[in-house]
Amino acid sequence: MNKKSVKDIDLKGKRVFCRVDFNVPMKDGQITDETRIKAALPTIQYLVNAGAKVLLASHLGRPKGQVVEELRLTPVAKRLSELLGKEVKKTDEAYGEAVQAEVAKLNEGDVLLLENVRFYPGEEKNDPELAKSFAELADVYVNDAFGAAHRAHASTEGIAHHLPAVSGLLMEKELDVLGKALSNPERPFTAIIGGAKVKDKIGVIDNLLEKVDNLIIGGGLAYTFVKAQGHEVGKSLLEADKIELAKEFMKKAEDKGVKFLMPVDVIVADDFSEDANTKVVPIEEIPADWEALDIGPKTSELYAKVIEDSKLVIWNGPMGVFELNKFAGGTRAVAESLAEANDTYSVIGGGDSAAAVEKFHLADRMSHISTGGGASLEFMEGKELPGVVALNDK
Ligand SMILES: Nc1ncnc2c1ncn2[C@@H]1O[C@H](COP(=O)(O)OP(=O)(O)OP(=O)(O)O)[C@@H](O)[C@H]1O
Numbered sequence: 001m002n003k004k005s006v007k008d009i010d011l012k013g014k015r016v017f018c019r020v021d022f023n024v025p026m027k028d029g030q031i032t033d034e035t036r037i038k039a040a041l042p043t044i045q046y047l048v049n050a051g052a053k054v055l056l057a058s059h060l061g062r063p064k065g066q067v068v069e070e071l072r073l074t075p076v077a078k079r080l081s082e083l084l085g086k087e088v089k090k091t092d093e094a095y096g097e098a099v100q101a102e103v104a105k106l107n108e109g110d111v112l113l114l115e116n117v118r119f120y121p122g123e124e125k126n127d128p129e130l131a132k133s134f135a136e137l138a139d140v141y142v143n144d145a146f147g148a149a150h151r152a153h154a155s156t157e158g159i160a161h162h163l164p165a166v167s168g169l170l171m172e173k174e175l176d177v178l179g180k181a182l183s184n185p186e187r188p189f190t191a192i193i194g195g196a197k198v199k200d201k202i203g204v205i206d207n208l209l210e211k212v213d214n215l216i217i218g219g220g221l222a223y224t225f226v227k228a229q230g231h232e233v234g235k236s237l238l239e240a241d242k243i244e245l246a247k248e249f250m251k252k253a254e255d256k257g258v259k260f261l262m263p264v265d266v267i268v269a270d271d272f273s274e275d276a277n278t279k280v281v282p283i284e285e286i287p288a289d290w291e292a293l294d295i296g297p298k299t300s301e302l303y304a305k306v307i308e309d310s311k312l313v314i315w316n317g318p319m320g321v322f323e324l325n326k327f328a329g330g331t332r333a334v335a336e337s338l339a340e341a342n343d344t345y346s347v348i349g350g351g352d353s354a355a356a357v358e359k360f361h362l363a364d365r366m367s368h369i370s371t372g373g374g375a376s377l378e379f380m381e382g383k384e385l386p387g388v389v390a391l392n393d394k
């Protein structure tokens with residue numbers, strides 16, 4: 001990476017404003033998945049050991065510039081204290097006099113968590129005044145929030161223009177792994193793209209077609225391609241206005257010599273529910289009143305073979321409605337194939353695919369699970385991430 005990191009600067013005694021992504025799922029005030037908190041620990045520990053006075057800042061949810069009591073970061077401070085094995089104080093605001101006073105009390109190695117930065121309207125507007133107010137709290141800015149790096153907000157981008165600005169260790173690792181995969185991939189290189197909509201994955205498919213040897217398609221978006229192949233899709237998800245684009249993608253794959261793999265069989269249901277009647281049908285026989293909610297067993301087998309023969313696989317988006325057990329089989333099969341393919345470097349592109357791998361207890365058998373949903377998607381589209389661009393060059 002051509003950006004400076006925490007390892008490139010002196011941190012002793014410095015007040016460090018470290019942006020992390022503690023946007024964790026919560027239910028009834030409890031954190032339901034702490035992956036992102038754990039992923040930030042190496043950087044926090046590094047800053048503590050280096051003798052910095054650590055101010056952590058994050059967003060949680062989408063409070064739209066207002067204080068929303070359920071979106072305070074208080075439960076995160078508590079859990080972080082436990083994980084770090086040291087007290088993490090928390091402020092009720094993210095800048096201002098009260099926060100300044102708390103920062104002034106910090107000793108080297110202390111950690112303070114600021115309140116949810118999205119309680120302020122200026123955060124998402126990247127208001128220069130708010131960025132300046134954040135910057136006044138610190139001597140150095142560290143961005144470790146890969147998951148929010150695609151957002152040009154006051155705490156992810158604006159602040160970097162006021163302080164020496166470097167990346168954290170998680171940010172560095174994410175950019176290294178994803179960057180190497182895309183710029184210098186081991187081959188055969190396979191991308192697996194699923195999820196709900198073609199429209200959300202246009203940029204990713206387009207960019208990956210330039211780089212991969214195999215492109216595997218699954219999930220709800222597959223049916224627009226199935227229709228483009230000339231088959232009926234019944235009540236399955238279909239974006240009629242993207243059929244032509246789907247054809248173009250298949251043509252581009254052919255022109256570039258990319259193997260384009262589509263479902264050969266699917267699980268269809270007469271209802272979008274766990275109680276639905278289901279059956280496995282060949283792809284060309286989806287009944288008019290049924291919808292395809294998962295890939296079928298033959299497809300899973302076909303995809304497993306390609307995965308096994310690949311040296312590198314990037315996976316974004318589930319193969320079916322994995323939240324319902326009846327339609328989780330295809331996503332599970334892909335996850336298991338990746339877990340079993342010992343010579344394959346597997347990169348899970350965050351979001352739902354990461355959640356699925358967690359659900360199947362296979363997370364520790366993947367080579368890299370990105371903490372970024374939207375961020376990893378934009379990176380895979382070949383876009384520059386504003387939170388990264390703003391950091392100091394090496
Ligand atoms: N055949 C299908 N029919 C309808 N919905 C489906 C189908 N297959 C998958 N889905 C749904 O697609 C959703 C995931 O789509 P989405 O595009 O948001 O995934 P993602 O790419 O993992 O998201 P992220 O951008 O967060 O990584 C899941 O909720 C899943 O239930």
Ligand SMILES: O=C(O)[C@H](O)COP(=O)(O)O
Pocket residue numbers: 021023061062147148151372373374375
């Ligand atoms: O969960 C994420 O993908 C990041 O934390 C960014 O959150 P956002 O989509 O609300 O900006």
